[in-house]
Amino acid sequence: MTVGSPALPPAARRILRHDRGELARTISAVENHDPRVLPTIRALYPHTGHALVVGIAGPLGVGKSSLINVILEHLRSLGKTVGVIGVDPSSPFSGGSVLGDRIRIDRPSKDDGVYFRSMASRGHAGGIAATTREVSRLLDAFGFNVVLVETVGSGQVDVEIRQVASTSVVVLVPHLGDEVQSLKAGLFEIADVFCVNKADLPGADGAARYLQEMAGLALRADGWRPKVVQASAVARSGIAQLWDAIEAHEAHLDSTGQRASAQRARLKAEIVELAREALVERWSDRLSRNAELGRLLDQVESRQVDPHTAADRLLRKLGSP
Amino acid sequence: MTVGSPALPPAARRILRHDRGELARTISAVENHDPRVLPTIRALYPHTGHALVVGIAGPLGVGKSSLINVILEHLRSLGKTVGVIGVDPSSPFSGGSVLGDRIRIDRPSKDDGVYFRSMASRGHAGGIAATTREVSRLLDAFGFNVVLVETVGSGQVDVEIRQVASTSVVVLVPHLGDEVQSLKAGLFEIADVFCVNKADLPGADGAARYLQEMAGLALRADGWRPKVVQASAVARSGIAQLWDAIEAHEAHLDSTGQRASAQRARLKAEIVELAREALVERWSDRLSRNAELGRLLDQVESRQVDPHTAADRLLRKLGSP
Numbered sequence: 123m124t125v126g127s128p129a130l131p132p133a134a135r136r137i138l139r140h141d142r143g144e145l146a147r148t149i150s151a152v153e154n155h156d157p158r159v160l161p162t163i164r165a166l167y168p169h170t171g172h173a174l175v176v177g178i179a180g181p182l183g184v185g186k187s188s189l190i191n192v193i194l195e196h197l198r199s200l201g202k203t204v205g206v207i208g209v210d211p212s213s214p215f216s217g218g219s220v221l222g223d224r225i226r227i228d229r230p231s232k233d234d235g236v237y238f239r240s241m242a243s244r245g246h247a248g249g250i251a252a253t254t255r256e257v258s259r260l261l262d263a264f265g266f267n268v269v270l271v272e273t274v275g276s277g278q279v280d281v282e283i284r285q286v287a288s289t290s291v292v293v294l295v296p297h298l299g300d301e302v303q304s305l306k307a308g309l310f311e312i313a314d315v316f317c318v319n320k321a322d323l324p325g326a327d328g329a330a331r332y333l334q335e336m337a338g339l340a341l342r343a344d345g346w347r348p349k350v351v352q353a354s355a356v357a358r359s360g361i362a363q364l365w366d367a368i369e370a371h372e373a374h375l376d377s378t379g380q381r382a383s384a385q386r387a388r389l390k391a392e393i394v395e396l397a398r399e400a401l402v403e404r405w406s407d408r409l410s411r412n413a414e415l416g417r418l419l420d421q422v423e424s425r426q427v428d429p430h431t432a433a434d435r436l437l438r439k440l441g442s443p
Numbered sequence: 444m445t446v447g448s449p450a451l452p453p454a455a456r457r458i459l460r461h462d463r464g465e466l467a468r469t470i471s472a473v474e475n476h477d478p479r480v481l482p483t484i485r486a487l488y489p490h491t492g493h494a495l496v497v498g499i500a501g502p503l504g505v506g507k508s509s510l511i512n513v514i515l516e517h518l519r520s521l522g523k524t525v526g527v528i529g530v531d532p533s534s535p536f537s538g539g540s541v542l543g544d545r546i547r548i549d550r551p552s553k554d555d556g557v558y559f560r561s562m563a564s565r566g567h568a569g570g571i572a573a574t575t576r577e578v579s580r581l582l583d584a585f586g587f588n589v590v591l592v593e594t595v596g597s598g599q600v601d602v603e604i605r606q607v608a609s610t611s612v613v614v615l616v617p618h619l620g621d622e623v624q625s626l627k628a629g630l631f632e633i634a635d636v637f638c639v640n641k642a643d644l645p646g647a648d649g650a651a652r653y654l655q656e657m658a659g660l661a662l663r664a665d666g667w668r669p670k671v672v673q674a675s676a677v678a679r680s681g682i683a684q685l686w687d688a689i690e691a692h693e694a695h696l697d698s699t700g701q702r703a704s705a706q707r708a709r710l711k712a713e714i715v716e717l718a719r720e721a722l723v724e725r726w727s728d729r730l731s732r733n734a735e736l737g738r739l740l741d742q743v744e745s746r747q748v749d750p751h752t753a754a755d756r757l758l759r760k761l762g763s764p
Contacts, residue, residue, distance in 0.1 A: 160751060167749030327636030389743050391748065393733045396754035401726055401763055402719055410715045422710050429710065430481060433717035442722055 134165040137264050145264055153241055154254045163256060166263040169327045173205075173262035176368055179280040179312065180293030185319045186272055188355035189293060196361045197268055198235055204268045205261035209254055209283065210238035220360065237266065251282035253367035254397070258286055262267045282310050285388055288381065289371045291364070294333070310336065313348050314371040317364055321352035348373050405440070414439045445505045454732055455486040456587050462559065466585050468746035471576045474562055484567065485576060485583040494526075496590045497689055500601040500612030500633065507593055510614060517682045518589055519556055526582035526588045529561035530575055530604065540648035547647035558587065573716070577740035579607055605633050609694045609702065612636045612685070615654070634669050635692040642673035667695050714751055726761070735760045 138146040178193075180186050190206060197204050206368035241253065254271060261269045271287055275279050284290050292313035318326050318331045332349050337348040349367040353360030375381040409415070414436060421427035427435075457465035472480035499514075501507050511527060518525050562574065575592060581589045594604050605611050613634035637654045639647050658669040670688040672682030696702040712729050730736070735757060742748040748756075 150672070164749045164751050168746045171746060386740060386744060389737065391739055392750050393736065393739065393743065393753045393757065394727070396750055397730050397757045398723055398727065400721060400754055400758055404758075404763065405722055406715075406719065409718050412710070415711065415714065418714065419707060419711055422714065423494060423707060425489045428485045429713050429717055430485050432714045433721055436714065436718045437721055437725075442725065 131158075131161045131164040137166060137260065138169060140234075140265060144147070145237070145260060146239075146441070148260055149239055149241075149257050152260070163259070166260065169263040170259045171262065173258070173266055173269045174272065174289075174372065175258050175262075175287045177271045177273065177283050177287030177312075178293060179273045179283070179290060180317075180319075181273060184295045185355050186293050188304040188354065189317065189319050190270055192355045192358055192361050193270065193365065195235060195358075196215045198233065202267040203235035203265065204270060205237045205258075205264070205266040206239065206270045206272065207254060207257055207261070209250060209271060209273045210237070237261065237264075248337060250287050252392075254283060255392070268441050272370045279314055285391070288375060288384075291368065293315055293317045293319050294329065296321045296323045296329045313337075313353050313365045315345060315364070316348055316350045317352065317360075317430055319355060321354045321360060324438045326352055333356045336366050344374075344380055345378065346367075346371060368392060405442075408440055409436060412436060412440060448676065451486050452482045454480075454483040455584075456468040458483070458487060458581065459490060462587060466558070466705075467560075468579060469558055469581055470562075470578050473574060473581070484580070485579065490584040491580045492583065494579070494587055495610075496579050496583075496592065496608045498592045498594065498601070498604050498608030498633075499614060500594045500604070500611060501638075501640075503595060503756045505614045505616045506676050507614050510638065510640050510674065511591055511593060513676045513679055513682050514686065515557060517686055519554065524556040524586065525590040525591060526558045526579075526585070527560065527591045527593065527641065528575060528582070529559070529593045530571060530595070530754060558582065558585075572606050573713075575604060575608045576713070601633055606712070609696060609705075610635045610689050612638055614638045614640050615640045615650065617644045617650045624635040634658075635667060636685070636688045637669055637671045638681075639671065639673045639678055640676060642681060643678050644676045647673055657750065665695075665701055666699065726763075729761055730757060733761065735758065 127210065130138075132143055133148055137148060146160055148159060153164070178186055178190060185372065187208075194204055194206070239257065241257065258269050271283055273283050280290075290312045292310075292315070294316065296318060316330075316337065318330045320326070321330075330352050333348075333350045337350060342348075349370065351360055351364045351367050353364050375384070418427065418432040418435060422429055422432050451459075454469055459471060469480060469483055473484070495736050499507055499511060508529075515525055515527070560578065563579065579590050579592065592604055592608055598656055601611075612634045613631075613636070615637065617639060637651075637658065639651045639654065641647070642651075651673050654669075654671045658671060663669075670691065672681055672685045672688050674685050694704070739748065739753040739756060741752050743750055
């Protein structure tokens, strides 16, 4: 250990040594916003940046999970190790799941080169993206070559997850109907690659042509024209083509310099957001325990001062700019 | 105008003079988080605190809107003026409504003593409560004697709205089935009064008995035993009894001193939350425009520094405690 380089926390060391139990515990701690996980996350950051992170979005019932299984087989045959994160946006209102029939993909795997994790992320979309980013980094540090992030095509979440994945695939089925509605809600803008799954069903060619046309009409600022691939998880067809399309987009990011600029923009947003959160946390105690608050409260109660003015005065008293 | 008392903004003056157009515009500005509305809100605060604010919650399909219509008739016959706020929690994920068949209650009224407003509040539950509180205060300042806040029984939102209303009514129908599930999700805890609507349907007595038993079992810290009332919006029966139950709870709040203590707790939470929000807003510019951020970003990009550490250093540089 060189001077100035802090000792690695034991959990971080175990994750770098491919301890799957420690990986699972650390992911749970991230999900639960357990602050004790922070030293591990900080220590592992220098060991990240190697994995290719791909988002797989699409409405329910298009067969994303089956498709991911055959993508996994393909990647394993190429010698790549893969971590899969299933993002399940739960309702912030009921505390339960938005989806009745979602497929859980938490399961033990006999293959050491594969890791599945489903996350029931409560709260606002921004929170889901932040948690997914940290979990994705843990899988990256652990050593997985590819991280697949599966989301359920619920608009805002898919858009946020794009901050985590460098390439986003939107999965659809031949009979676009409701799916077209989803496209309007934002799926179209996030797709670097469209995958028409269940390509053995009638209508697949038409759907692919329709998407090709739409992709041709979209003038993206990044100069990328979304690729459209037909695949079938059941027939195990089109999977190599799908992966090639993903790699083509990755090559586009490199050749245009967009990977570096997008990465910098993402990191900037992340640092500012983390600073904001830390700020609120540090000030919360000072705000609610301040003696001035009692005096202000008296004045607000008697309606001499309104709550907004009281909040301003409280901040001034605490020396906030 | 006395020295030290700031001049009333024109919008505030118009609202105090019962200008309904100005009221509608100001409510829209609150919904849209338009900062220009703040002087009006601040100026009107001393004119609030007179209205009785009642929450009406319950699952979809129990006839809340029809019930509110007959409550309105009853209150008008007592000479009271009434503002109604319909809170429609939209999905933060899709940006659309959670509810397919919700009833919009925005409508012009020929009766000057009544005002309807439906709010499509996007965002987290806390934001809905804050917006509803401000709109409720506007109706209060305008001069309405009673403000009814209708929510759709979606767990967290109902609980949050309780911070705004002093009495909460939970509306149910005789055939409790799914409704019992909703009760588990939090509706039971917020009910000061249960209203079994559609009491002309078979099973109403049984449902009321069941609720009476549950209400008897619940040991509330405030010493209030929730009242159970049978009513029928269609037959216009039980409405006076329902209002009497609401007033009985209000009398309980006064006789026990709970109104003052609950009010103080609510105002404290509100001031701290407003201070927190103002803090984040004021610091956001300083955080993202700081020259130090560029240097930190270089280090995070090259993975010498992790994002959490960068956020800490940024705050330290800015002199945050």
